[in-house]
Amino acid sequence: MTNPLFTRIFKLNIFIMALTGVAQMPIFKRYYIADIPGLGWLNDFYLTNKIHYIFGTVLLFMTLYLLTVFALGGKQYFKLTSSGMLRAVLYLIVIATGALRVVKNLHSVTFDPFTVMVIDWTHLGFAMLLGVAAMFAFFKGRKPYLEGLPGFRR
Amino acid sequence: MRDKNGISRRNFLKGLGAGSAAMLLPARDVAAAPKSGEELCTLLDLSKCIACGECVSACREVNESKFPEPKKPYPEMYPTSRVKVEDWSERRDVDDHLTPYNWLYIQSAEVDFGGQTHEINIPRRCLHCRNAPCANLCPWGAAGKQKNGIVRINEDVCLGGAKCRTVCPWHIPQRQTGVGLYLRLMPGFAGNGVMYKCDRCYNLINQGELPACIEACPEDVQTIGPRSEIVAKAHELAKKNNWFIYGEEENGGTNTIYLSPVPFELLNEVVDKGIGRPGFSAVEDSMADEEKLAYAVGIAPFAGIAAGVIKAGKFLASAGGRKND
Ligand code: SF4
Numbered sequence: 001m002t003n004p005l006f007t008r009i010f011k012l013n014i015f016i017m018a019l020t021g022v023a024q025m026p027i028f029k030r031y032y033i034a035d036i037p038g039l040g041w042l043n044d045f046y047l048t049n050k051i052h053y054i055f056g057t058v059l060l061f062m063t064l065y066l067l068t069v070f071a072l073g074g075k076q077y078f079k080l081t082s083s084g085m086l087r088a089v090l091y092l093i094v095i096a097t098g099a100l101r102v103v104k105n106l107h108s109v110t111f112d113p114f115t116v117m118v119i120d121w122t123h124l125g126f127a128m129l130l131g132v133a134a135m136f137a138f139f140k141g142r143k144p145y146l147e148g149l150p151g152f153r154r
Numbered sequence: 155m156r157d158k159n160g161i162s163r164r165n166f167l168k169g170l171g172a173g174s175a176a177m178l179l180p181a182r183d184v185a186a187a188p189k190s191g192e193e194l195c196t197l198l199d200l201s202k203c204i205a206c207g208e209c210v211s212a213c214r215e216v217n218e219s220k221f222p223e224p225k226k227p228y229p230e231m232y233p234t235s236r237v238k239v240e241d242w243s244e245r246r247d248v249d250d251h252l253t254p255y256n257w258l259y260i261q262s263a264e265v266d267f268g269g270q271t272h273e274i275n276i277p278r279r280c281l282h283c284r285n286a287p288c289a290n291l292c293p294w295g296a297a298g299k300q301k302n303g304i305v306r307i308n309e310d311v312c313l314g315g316a317k318c319r320t321v322c323p324w325h326i327p328q329r330q331t332g333v334g335l336y337l338r339l340m341p342g343f344a345g346n347g348v349m350y351k352c353d354r355c356y357n358l359i360n361q362g363e364l365p366a367c368i369e370a371c372p373e374d375v376q377t378i379g380p381r382s383e384i385v386a387k388a389h390e391l392a393k394k395n396n397w398f399i400y401g402e403e404e405n406g407g408t409n410t411i412y413l414s415p416v417p418f419e420l421l422n423e424v425v426d427k428g429i430g431r432p433g434f435s436a437v438e439d440s441m442a443d444e445e446k447l448a449y450a451v452g453i454a455p456f457a458g459i460a461a462g463v464i465k466a467g468k469f470l471a472s473a474g475g476r477k478n479d
């Protein structure tokens with residue numbers, strides 16, 4: 001269903017999204033990370049926000065591609081493992097709230113401040129949960145997303 | 155207590171005296187504006203300001219209950235070499251720039267223009283941008299823009315990271331250490347207080363009253379009303395008097411429109427600039443690139459679905475083929 005190149009691009013994308021996402025909080029300067037030669041750009045909120053948008057676009061494309069393939073063709077051949085299901089749901093929540101943030105930043109759109117706060121906290125909270133899940137997977141050994149036919153694993 | 159209605163009426167009568175219906179925007183119009191779906195906007199006619207400071211005092215008086223009351227000692231913040239305490243609680247009377255206790259101040263400038271020396275006094279505060287980067291880029295949902303155009307920082311939620319000050323083209327919000335939510339989270343490692351700025355007296359506006367600085371001004375420097383009316387009025391006055399406009403287009407458009415007898419480039423050259431002292435530089439729309447990128451974000455899911463349909467078709471065909479083998 002997916003090939004190794006797709007997986008690699010997906011992982012790189014997630015890494016950049018996590019990095020530029022964390023850079024939206026004013027901590028890289030505080031902790032001297034932006035002082036490391038070559039990492040000064042991490043302290044540019046506008047630049048990192050634009051990079052977040054660009055890679056968010058790629059992520060949306062890849063996610064909707066995967067969902068479509070899975071919905072149309074995969075369902076009968078693959079089953080998500082329970083940990084795969086959990087991570088997929090986390091991803092979807094982070095992506096959906098991220099898309100809402102893009103919408104609210106449009107000139108013509110104003111959400112009320114409370115709604116914006118709920119969106120922001122959800123985006124941040126679930127992104128952090130994803131980070132925890134990734135950490136867990138890293139230390140406890142990777143679990144596959146899919147129970148699939150041989151030859152069609154990620 | 156001030157008799158708000160009385161003062162409103164005084165302004166009301168003054169407005170009649172001036173003989174201009176659009177300049178006459180009593181409190182009830184303010185309340186009506188959000189219902190009409192339009193954002194509230196202010197017009198500041200700098201030819202009128204005499205730097206009496208009544209607006210500054212009124213702002214401090216009316217908003218005193220919103221000012222921070224930090225308790226010392228403040229928790230140590232790490233790394234101590236980088237994170238500095240910003241404490242204005244013992245310098246509350248500073249009124250020559252923006253602080254957490256002074257959301258409005260008067261900037262003064264002398265400018266030679268058109269063969270004359272002009273003394274211009276300028277009330278400075280948050281401009282309430284229409285697509286405010288301070289609100290858009292706050293990672294924590296503490297800064298927000300209301301539908302009536304008021305941009306506010308929620309003092310119960312703000313962690314004081316000061317990103318809003320960094321991304322604001324005029325660096326308006328100011329920080330007070332030792333108050334707010336960060337104290338209850340990890341005060342040593344994240345946050346540094348709460349950011350404060352003009353909230354356009356949102357509570358007074360909600361009651362249909364005028365912001366304190368507008369109400370208090372003896373010269374009627376400021377006018378408030380629905381944005382389209384204010385913009386029209388600004389253009390009318392600018393055309394009639396050969397004046398200059400600032401704030402209509404800056405940063406993608408703000409809800410604060412300055413009208414000046416001298417060009418803003420000249421004002422920008424002479425006004426004191428620095429921490430809490432904004433200038434009048436030309437400001438491009440901070441969120442313009444994001445606006446363009448949003449199109450790509452909008453198209454991406456559909457492109458993904460289309461690619462997925464093609465891939466699934468091929469996959470099913472090959473899987474079907476394998477079954478037949
Ligand atoms: S002037 Fe600065 S603080 Fe005020 S709304 Fe605009 S970006 Fe925000």
Ligand code: SF4
Pocket residue numbers: 212213214216217257258279351352353354355365366367368
């Ligand atoms: S609108 Fe209210 S908070 Fe803003 S400067 Fe005027 S008095 Fe102060």
Ligand code: SF4
Pocket residue numbers: 202203204205206207208209210260275277370371372373374375376
């Ligand atoms: S009260 Fe009016 S005239 Fe006096 S400083 Fe403020 S804006 Fe200027």
